Amino acid sequence: xxxxxxxxxxxxxxxxxxxxxxxxxxxxxxxxxxxxxxxxxxxxxxxxxxxxxxxxxxxxxxxxxxxxxxxxxxxxxxxxxxxxxxxxxxxxxxxxxxxxxxxxxxxxxxxxxxxxxxxxxxxxxxxxxxxxxxxxxxxxxxxxxxxxxxxxxxxxxxxxxxxxxxxxxxxxxxxxxxxxxxxxxxxxxxxxxxxxxxxxxxxxxxxxxxxxxxxxxxxxxxxxxxxxxxxxxxxxxxxxxxxxxxxxxxxxxxxxxxxxxxxx
Amino acid sequence: xxxxxxxxxxxxxxxxxxxxxxxxxxxxxxxxxxxxxxxxxxxxxxxxxxxxxxxxxxxxxxxxxxxxxxxxxxxxxxxxxxxxxxxxxxxxxxxxxxxxxxxxxxxxxxxxxxxxxxxxxxxxxxxxxxxxxxxxxxxxxxxxxxxxxxxxxxxxxxxxxxxxxxxxxxxxxxxxxxxxxxxxxxxxxxxxxxxxxxxxxxxxxxxxxxxxxxxxxxxxxxxxxxxxxxxxxxxxxxxxxxxxxxxxxxxxxxxxxxxxxxxx
Numbered sequence: 464x465x466x467x468x469x470x471x472x473x474x475x476x477x478x479x480x481x482x483x484x485x486x487x488x489x490x491x492x493x494x495x496x497x498x499x500x501x502x503x504x505x506x507x508x509x510x511x512x513x514x515x516x517x518x519x520x521x522x523x524x525x526x527x528x529x530x531x532x533x534x535x536x537x538x539x540x541x542x543x544x545x546x547x548x549x550x551x552x553x554x555x556x557x558x559x560x561x562x563x564x565x566x567x568x569x570x571x572x573x574x575x576x577x578x579x580x581x582x583x584x585x586x587x588x589x590x591x592x593x594x595x596x597x598x599x600x601x602x603x604x605x606x607x608x609x610x611x612x613x614x615x616x617x618x619x620x621x622x623x624x625x626x627x628x629x630x631x632x633x634x635x636x637x638x639x640x641x642x643x644x645x646x647x648x649x650x651x652x653x654x655x656x657x658x659x660x661x662x663x664x665x666x667x668x669x670x671x672x673x674x675x676x677x678x679x680x681x682x683x684x685x686x687x688x689x690x691x692x693x694x695x696x697x698x699x700x701x702x703x704x705x706x707x708x709x710x711x712x713x714x715x716x717x718x719x720x721x722x723x724x725x726x727x
Numbered sequence: 728x729x730x731x732x733x734x735x736x737x738x739x740x741x742x743x744x745x746x747x748x749x750x751x752x753x754x755x756x757x758x759x760x761x762x763x764x765x766x767x768x769x770x771x772x773x774x775x776x777x778x779x780x781x782x783x784x785x786x787x788x789x790x791x792x793x794x795x796x797x798x799x800x801x802x803x804x805x806x807x808x809x810x811x812x813x814x815x816x817x818x819x820x821x822x823x824x825x826x827x828x829x830x831x832x833x834x835x836x837x838x839x840x841x842x843x844x845x846x847x848x849x850x851x852x853x854x855x856x857x858x859x860x861x862x863x864x865x866x867x868x869x870x871x872x873x874x875x876x877x878x879x880x881x882x883x884x885x886x887x888x889x890x891x892x893x894x895x896x897x898x899x900x901x902x903x904x905x906x907x908x909x910x911x912x913x914x915x916x917x918x919x920x921x922x923x924x925x926x927x928x929x930x931x932x933x934x935x936x937x938x939x940x941x942x943x944x945x946x947x948x949x950x951x952x953x954x955x956x957x958x959x960x961x962x963x964x965x966x967x968x969x970x971x972x973x974x975x976x977x978x979x980x981x982x983x984x985x986x987x988x989x990x991x
Contacts, residue, residue: 513777520780520792528784647991650914727911727991 473497477542477717481550487567489552491607491713497590500652500722501715502529502541503582503692504551505699506569506708509534512578514621518698519580521618525627525694527583527651529718535575541718547581548573553711555696560703569708577708582692583652584715585630587722588645592632597642600633600679607713608632609673610691614666617694625698629657630691631670633684642687651725658688675712737761741806741983745814751831753816755871755977761854764916764986765979766793766805767846767956768815769963770833770972773798776842778885782962783844785882789891789958791847791915793982799839805982811845812837817975819960824967833972841972846956847916848979849894851986852909856896861906864897864943871977872896873937874955878930879921881958889962893921894955895934897948906951915989922952939976 472480477499480492492501507515512534519526530539537547548570556564556572566572586608589599601608608630615627630653634642639659647655662670670686671678675693699707710716736744741763744756756765771779776798783790794803801811812834820828820836830836850872853863865872872894879891894917898906903923911919926934934950935942939957963971974980 513780516777516780516784517795520784520795531781531784650991727914 477719478544480717481542481545484552485546485549489567489714492552492715492717493586493607493713494602496717498721500529500587500718500720500725501584502718503584503695504547504579504708504710504716505582505695506577506579507704508574508706509576509578511622511704514623515580515695517620518617518623519582521620522627522694524654524657525617525690526692527653528580529583529651530581532579534578536579537573539581539718541581541720543719547579547716551710551714551716553714555709555711557699557704557707557709559705560700565711572708574706580695581716582695583725584692585646585653585689586715587652587725588649590722591645591649591726592642595641595645597634597638597645601677604679606677606679608676609670609679610675610693610712611665611667611670611688612674612697617698623698623702623704625694625701627657628675628691628693628697629665629688630676631673631686631688633679633681634687636685639685639687646689648727649725650727653690653692656687657690660685662686741981742808744981745806745809748816749810749813753831753978756816756979756981757850757871757977758866760981762985764793764851764982764984764989765848766982767848767959768811768843768972768974768980769846769959770841770843771968772838772970773840773842775886775968778887779844779959781884782881782887783846785884786891786958788918788921789881789954790956791917792844793847793915794845796843798842799837800843801837803845803982805845805984806980807983811843811980815974815978815980817978819973819975821963821968821971821973823969824964829975836972838970844959845980846959847989848956849910849917849953850979851916851989852913854986855909855913855990856906859905859909861898861902861909865941868943870941870943872940873934873943874939874957874976875929875931875952876938876961881962887962887966887968889958889965891921892939892955892957892961893929893952894940895937895950895952897943897945898951899948903949903951910953912990914991917954917956920951921954924949926950
């Protein structure tokens, strides 16, 4: 999708990656600035922000909060000089729980009452997985991680409710323990898997057909499922929220915080 | 203070301890129901609840949220059948940031708009410390842990701001590493110390004169400081909140959740 190789983009700093997206480059952030934590973004009107904050508190594995802005704010303590309206490669705009638009610059949609939540992303622990010898299939295959809406309900908060969304990584059976052990050290970016094996038990009919992101080869591996920040987008839909702006799954906000800062 | 020995009260379940407090027994909960997590309680009007929720998100080491009630609610997922208005041994009532009353039953002060926050408490990891051979001085001396208001400011949220409050445990120098390692495994009950040694660097003039709780013998040990949930009470004062109800420092809410459930 871009003319650069994965190696080039992986070596960027968060600030360098954000500058590229700010000037309009549209690409998934998989493998970009791979020493820096990535984050989910969801902006909602102040009138819905208490419920979303409580929803995050009640579903911390899916919605680990890394930062919450002031109303109308578009800066964050996670990235100096960042503009949350422009520094992601793509945004969804939601109205009444339905997708209304996809834009590369959210500035025209920004509102004075929007509170922006930045939520941990499991891409943050993938470098640690690979360094421990755990293959990450979607990186090997150059695609976005597959994500699924499950039959498991989140604990609701006020008007906000919805299903748990998970990301899936196929694991060689002898590396399941290693992957659990490593990712458990990263509770703020979803931590250990919520489920290992048997997709049907999560209400997932076919692990080859994700609801978001791309399909990856599973083969003889065990599908392992991590709670995913896209859970907040599923909640926007399920709760028919009047207005929201979010990242596009796989097109994340890249922070200045080193991945390792989220490891215990 | 009570006719029972520490051994008797330590063996109680959370429900048994709560029943004793519900019928009016007033005692610190130090050493009570020692297999079960204890929690700080702070109830504020719904109008201040968003700011307090955000304050907790922005100061997670001081304010790790274990549960947040519905407005007017007095139950919690942490303890079946518990009544948050009566099941603590003592409550403070706050008006305009000043202490207005201390009561054994908060029912007369409960309001339909009160949102109650239950916040992790470092008493939860003390059994793990002792099992690892780390002495816990205030338990040895049969008193409440010493707590101090520091010169370190919390990150504010809306109208809520205030200083960090810490609890102090003197550690033999050769056990500092063990205590850090063990408590780091309990991030939801304040985790590792925020500071080890030199009280003056935290703005604490004399470790023998705590602001809350009781003094303990320090001797040749190193004072270690953990973030403390009483930070929320200091914020009520500093922010001159119009109304709040809290636990009395050291007189905690005892849950049904085993201490070990909060260990990573």
